[in-house]
Amino acid sequence: MTDAAAAPDTETAPARKLFIKTYGCQMNAHDSERMAETMAQEGYALTADPAEADLILLNTCHIREKAAEKVYSELGRLRPLKQARPGLRIGVAGCVAQAEGAEILERAPLVDLVVGSQAFHRLPELVRAAQEGARPVETDFPAEDKFAALPGRAGGRPTAFLTVQEGCDKFCAFCVVPYTRGAEMSRPVARILEEAQALADRGVREVMLLGQNVNAWHGVGPAGDEWGLGRLIEAVAGIEGIARIRYTTSHPNDFTDDLIAAHRDQPKLMPYLHLPVQSGSDRILKAMNRRHTGAEYLALLDRIRAARPDILLSGDFIVGFPGETEADFEATLEMVRAARYGAAYSFKYSPRPGTPAAEAPPVDPAVADERLYRLQALITEQQQAAQAAMVGRECEVLFEKPGREPGQWTGKSPWLQAVHATGADLGPGQIRRVRITQALPNSLTAELIDTPAA
Ligand code: 5AD
Ligand code: SF4
Numbered sequence: 001m002t003d004a005a006a007a008p009d010t011e012t013a014p015a016r017k018l019f020i021k022t023y024g025c026q027m028n029a030h031d032s033e034r035m036a037e038t039m040a041q042e043g044y045a046l047t048a049d050p051a052e053a054d055l056i057l058l059n060t061c062h063i064r065e066k067a068a069e070k071v072y073s074e075l076g077r078l079r080p081l082k083q084a085r086p087g088l089r090i091g092v093a094g095c096v097a098q099a100e101g102a103e104i105l106e107r108a109p110l111v112d113l114v115v116g117s118q119a120f121h122r123l124p125e126l127v128r129a130a131q132e133g134a135r136p137v138e139t140d141f142p143a144e145d146k147f148a149a150l151p152g153r154a155g156g157r158p159t160a161f162l163t164v165q166e167g168c169d170k171f172c173a174f175c176v177v178p179y180t181r182g183a184e185m186s187r188p189v190a191r192i193l194e195e196a197q198a199l200a201d202r203g204v205r206e207v208m209l210l211g212q213n214v215n216a217w218h219g220v221g222p223a224g225d226e227w228g229l230g231r232l233i234e235a236v237a238g239i240e241g242i243a244r245i246r247y248t249t250s251h252p253n254d255f256t257d258d259l260i261a262a263h264r265d266q267p268k269l270m271p272y273l274h275l276p277v278q279s280g281s282d283r284i285l286k287a288m289n290r291r292h293t294g295a296e297y298l299a300l301l302d303r304i305r306a307a308r309p310d311i312l313l314s315g316d317f318i319v320g321f322p323g324e325t326e327a328d329f330e331a332t333l334e335m336v337r338a339a340r341y342g343a344a345y346s347f348k349y350s351p352r353p354g355t356p357a358a359e360a361p362p363v364d365p366a367v368a369d370e371r372l373y374r375l376q377a378l379i380t381e382q383q384q385a386a387q388a389a390m391v392g393r394e395c396e397v398l399f400e401k402p403g404r405e406p407g408q409w410t411g412k413s414p415w416l417q418a419v420h421a422t423g424a425d426l427g428p429g430q431i432r433r434v435r436i437t438q439a440l441p442n443s444l445t446a447e448l449i450d451t452p453a454a
Contacts, residue, residue, distance in 0.1 A: 215259055
């Protein structure tokens with residue numbers, strides 16, 4: 001047999017095109033990257049234009065009703081493409097796929113395959129089945145380790161996600177994650193460190209450790225001792241080339257002393273923390289099954305800030321949770337004032353089928369809208385103050401990609417703020433010292449104040 005005959009089809013056949021649209025959280029953004037890598041091995045090249053795609057994947061989010069409904073509107077918009085290109089295959093992936101499974105095929109006849117958030121490593125075989133006319137649905141939580149089945153990581157960018165933990169056992173009364181992403185699972189230390197090393201070898205400077213409940217991560221170190229996330233961060237920090245470490249998303253009840261210590265002792269751990277509290281009212285926190293009070297959350301923040309005073313706090317809030325009174329909502333505003341956020345996300349409560357809170361009588365939607373408006377105004381005020389306070393400060397920026405203007409580059413401050421700077425010698429992966437010159441609502445402008453290493 002000659003080499004040519006042994007070569008896989010994909011080396012000679014023109015690349016097929018894959019278009020992925022991602023909804024929702026960073027876990028999904030990461031999953032989309034891994035899906036692209038999996039399908040690249042099958043000869044699919046990514047395209048930004050759905051009209052030229054042979055395969056379209058919608059990587060969906062089920063967290064709120066609006067997020068789930070967006071998928072069906074998008075499917076409606078894809079109908080003409082499918083009519084124009086009968087060979088086109090359309091797949092629904094992610095959390096809507098996980099939650100609704102075969103129902104999607106009924107509701108949207110143009111969908112060819114459904115793949116849940118735990119099974120996308122099986123995409124190649126599902127796509128092949130779809131090409132042969134089947135409409136496969138894969139939403140089991142398979143026992144096999146999807147991470148082991150996935151191909152190696154592609155390089156090229158200075159920042160990367162690294163999944164360390166998946167799933168959630170907290171069962172907050174409003175949340176679908178424990179149902180769509182399944183039980184809590186920590187990846188083993190050795191796998192995580194191998195992947196971090198491989199990322200560093202490809203030039204990655206910053207890793208974002210990902211998990212639905214990332215600070216619940218636990219594992220066993222090489223010496224047989226129990227590790228928490230703080231210890232894992234120390235080990236990742238020991239990898240040469242990795243200059244910055246972040247993690248998201250955390251739950252207050254899993255915040256251990258070793259993680260607080262890492263914020264004090266580990267300079268590579270960036271001073272940014274996404275720690276949602278959801279409400280400031282103890283009555284509502286109880287109804288949400290959050291299992292902590294507002295005072296406990298604030299006391300935890302005090303301990304974290306004692307370890308790392310400049311930490312920028314981010315959070316999530318839900319307004320209009322069933323039973324929320326004006327007094328409960330005022331307590332949420334008070335929480336925002338007391339906790340001092342540099343960034344925060346707020347959502348109107350959306351009942352999710354199958355969750356305990358979905359049974360309870362809703363708050364008047366007009367009242368919930370008005371509360372959301374007031375909360376967002378307060379959060380925006382705090383966010384703008386945090387941005388404005390940056391002007392005149394010096395910090396390091398990891399530059400990632402070219403900006404809009406010629407010669408301009410965009411990167412991130414230690415506090416995850418977007419920073420623009422101009423410099424003829426700037427390039428991706430450089431960590432440079434800057435002085436912030438201007439604060440815009442969603443980004444900062446800076447001037448370089450160092451000379452790059454030769
Ligand atoms: N309704 C509104 N917001 C929700 N979130 C999760 N579930 C719901 C829901 N049913 C919000 C929470 C969570 C964020 C990712 O989404 O604030 O932290
Ligand atoms: Fe959902 Fe987060 Fe609560 Fe888990 S901890 S149930 S992911 S809101």
